[in-house]
Amino acid sequence: MSDINKLFIVSGPSGVGKGTLVRQVLARVPDLYLSVSMTTRQPREGEIAGVNYNFATEEDFKKFIEDDSFLEWARVHNKYYYGTPFKPVQNALKQGQSVILEIDVQGAMQVKERVPKSVLIFVVPPSIEVLRERLRERKTESEEDIESRLRTAAYELDHLKKYDYVVVNDILENAVEELVGIIKKETA
Ligand code: 5GP
Numbered sequence: 001m002s003d004i005n006k007l008f009i010v011s012g013p014s015g016v017g018k019g020t021l022v023r024q025v026l027a028r029v030p031d032l033y034l035s036v037s038m039t040t041r042q043p044r045e046g047e048i049a050g051v052n053y054n055f056a057t058e059e060d061f062k063k064f065i066e067d068d069s070f071l072e073w074a075r076v077h078n079k080y081y082y083g084t085p086f087k088p089v090q091n092a093l094k095q096g097q098s099v100i101l102e103i104d105v106q107g108a109m110q111v112k113e114r115v116p117k118s119v120l121i122f123v124v125p126p127s128i129e130v131l132r133e134r135l136r137e138r139k140t141e142s143e144e145d146i147e148s149r150l151r152t153a154a155y156e157l158d159h160l161k162k163y164d165y166v167v168v169n170d171i172l173e174n175a176v177e178e179l180v181g182i183i184k185k186e187t188a
Contacts, residue, residue: 004187005031005098007106009113010179012123013153014077015090017169018102019020021123024176025100029183032091033039035101035139038064041080046142054085072103072110077148098187104152105159112162119186121179122163128153 012018017057027033038054040061056064061081064070073109082099092099093180101111111118125131131153135146160166169175 005093006185006186007093007111007118008099008100008183009111009118010102010123011105011108011120011156011163013125013131013156014149015131015138016123016125017134017172017175018123020172021169021175021179022100022102024172025179025183028176028180029098031097031098033088033099034181035084035089035099037082037084037101037103038070039080041082044062055174065086068139071101071114072107074104074106074110076104076106077145077152078150079139080121084111092132098183105156109132109159109162120163120180121165121166121167121182122160122167123175124157124160126168 010022012020022034026034036050036054038056038061040056040058043049043055047053048134058081062085064083064085065073069086071084071086073081076082082104084103084107090100101150108120112120125134128150134148135141135149141149167175168176168179
């Protein structure tokens with residue numbers, strides 16, 4: 001177990017491959033806890049409740065907000081709510097684990113404010129065109145949703161300078177290597 005455990009935040013536009021990247025990093029770094037977010041959006045095919053997300057109704061989500069049970073929460077793409085339940089993150093940190101959150105820019109800014117020593121990592125695509133292609137290939141969003149996600153991407157890319165690190169996800173293996181390197185350096 002490392003002496004300096006930290007809170008890592010990975011953000012980046014939808015379709016950039018954060019999920020795959022983070023999964024591969026988890027397989028390589030021991031003692032890293034991945035926070036499972038709560039969301040009001042419907043599960044995509046293959047997503048498992050409790051693993052990918054905790055899927056909730058808007059009513060349940062709002063109850064969580066009222067109870068002050070989120071470390072952060074946001075409405076993403078002007079549509080669904082997403083939030084990080086506070087308790088599991090707090091427990092993992094107390095036990096000396098580092099924690100990784102895969103959340104959007106609005107959430108990242110809230111966490112940085114509450115936990116200033118958190119490390120912000122932004123994953124970018126090689127280009128917006130590549131991003132559009134990846135979203136289309138995924139075949140889980142309508143054209144309208146894809147355009148909405150690309151608009152959010154433009155907004156998010158605007159916040160790059162507030163992040164501590166930027167990782168370009170062109171060749172997955174290289175991006176994984178880079179992310180693992182950042183985590184090791186920050187917790188050494
Ligand atoms: P998706 O619907 O594609 O799984 O996620 C959409 C966006 O919501 C992504 O940018 C993802 O990082 C973000 N997101 C996922 N979980 C959370 C969360 O707990 N809080 C915040 N603020 N954003 C989240």
